[in-house]
Amino acid sequence: LTSDHVRIVEVGPRDGLQNEKKSISMDTKLELIRRLAKTGVTTIEAGSFVPAKWVPQMASTSEICEHLLTTPPKAQDTIAYNYLVPNIRGLENLVKIMETTGVPADATGSTSKAATTTEVSLFAAATEAFSQANTNCSIAESLERIKPIVSLAKTKNIRVRGYVSVALGCPYEGPDVDPVKVAEITATLLEMGADEVSVADTTGMGTAPRTMELLLALKAAGIANTDLALHFHDTYGQALVNTIVGLEHGVRIFDSSVGGLGGCPYSKGATGNVSTEDLVHTVHSLGMHTGISLEEMSKIGSWISGELGRANESRAGKATVSR
Numbered sequence: 001l002t003s004d005h006v007r008i009v010e011v012g013p014r015d016g017l018q019n020e021k022k023s024i025s026m027d028t029k030l031e032l033i034r035r036l037a038k039t040g041v042t043t044i045e046a047g048s049f050v051p052a053k054w055v056p057q058m059a060s061t062s063e064i065c066e067h068l069l070t071t072p073p074k075a076q077d078t079i080a081y082n083y084l085v086p087n088i089r090g091l092e093n094l095v096k097i098m099e100t101t102g103v104p105a106d107a108t109g110s111t112s113k114a115a116t117t118t119e120v121s122l123f124a125a126a127t128e129a130f131s132q133a134n135t136n137c138s139i140a141e142s143l144e145r146i147k148p149i150v151s152l153a154k155t156k157n158i159r160v161r162g163y164v165s166v167a168l169g170c171p172y173e174g175p176d177v178d179p180v181k182v183a184e185i186t187a188t189l190l191e192m193g194a195d196e197v198s199v200a201d202t203t204g205m206g207t208a209p210r211t212m213e214l215l216l217a218l219k220a221a222g223i224a225n226t227d228l229a230l231h232f233h234d235t236y237g238q239a240l241v242n243t244i245v246g247l248e249h250g251v252r253i254f255d256s257s258v259g260g261l262g263g264c265p266y267s268k269g270a271t272g273n274v275s276t277e278d279l280v281h282t283v284h285s286l287g288m289h290t291g292i293s294l295e296e297m298s299k300i301g302s303w304i305s306g307e308l309g310r311a312n313e314s315r316a317g318k319a320t321v322s323r
């Protein structure tokens, strides 16, 4: 990564779709991923190995994963497909599919079928109340649960991403989440072997000053910007403002969702992620690069919003398609 390259992690097919009320066909999900793969984006969150009774929209993740491994969408670059795993069982289910299909996690492996890499994301929260709501256990228990998941992933060459939720505000405990606590959990995930940690403003309560305060706490804990991603939900319209703070501080990995899809089932009232189109537009306006075509991404935002019967939440996306 050069200092003016920003890597965008497209979370629409997972964070975006997990909260949709309307049921979404697997064909639509796969078509979304197939289209995203052609935009220049290099990491796509494709699903979540969670129990269907917790998140019904992610129930088809096994089929999606199998499909992406055996019939990868055409793309210019190697694409990393990432799956959320809440516990060891989630990872075991993913590994089973990889072994059945014979496609290794790392595309540099020997099989020519592997035009993709496979990654996982693990998640912990910065408040006890959110940890209980989202993972049915305390923060300490969730970190204990994560250790063997990271170990198993490493033995299978699977890259690991960690998340720290509610880093800038909690639906149960309010906006004043302790940045030192966020930094401690981030450091713990990295020490366990996570390859990067995405610090998440789940509720969108973050403001520019508190984002800066958080980044300084992460720095004080010795966390390098290269190990860090930022994940902003846009509930209060502050995601791009906070992104600029992150960019100025030196962070170069950001998560976003095409069309601004999404929300979190355990964070009432929180809206979707910042839209990928708006993020790409902002990054490009600063003379920095993403490798992503704003035009192609905008067409997808417009298409998927129509498929889901919801408003397109991307300002830059709407402006781009109507040009």
Ligand code: HMG
Binding pocket: 015, 018, 048, 049, 050, 051, 052, 054, 055, 084, 086, 087, 089, 090, 091, 123, 134, 135, 136, 163, 164, 165, 166, 200, 201, 202, 231, 233, 264, 265
């Ligand atoms: P639990 O109920 O304590 O788990 O949930 P359990 O071990 O007692 O199992 C309950 C049932 O699920 C059992 O079945 C298990 O067999 C089954 P039953 O006996 O009732 O028939 N089960 C599974 N099935 C399929 N796959 C599995 C699996 N594991 C158990 N992997 C658990 C604990 C962690 C599983 C649950 O709390 C959970 O799934 N939580 C995840 C919730 C979630 O997905 N939240 C949204 C994603 S996180 C997010 O959006 C935030 C993020 O975007 C960043 C941000 O913005 O903050 C990443």
Ligand code: MG
Binding pocket: 015, 200, 202, 231, 233, 263, 264
């Ligand atoms: Mg999220």
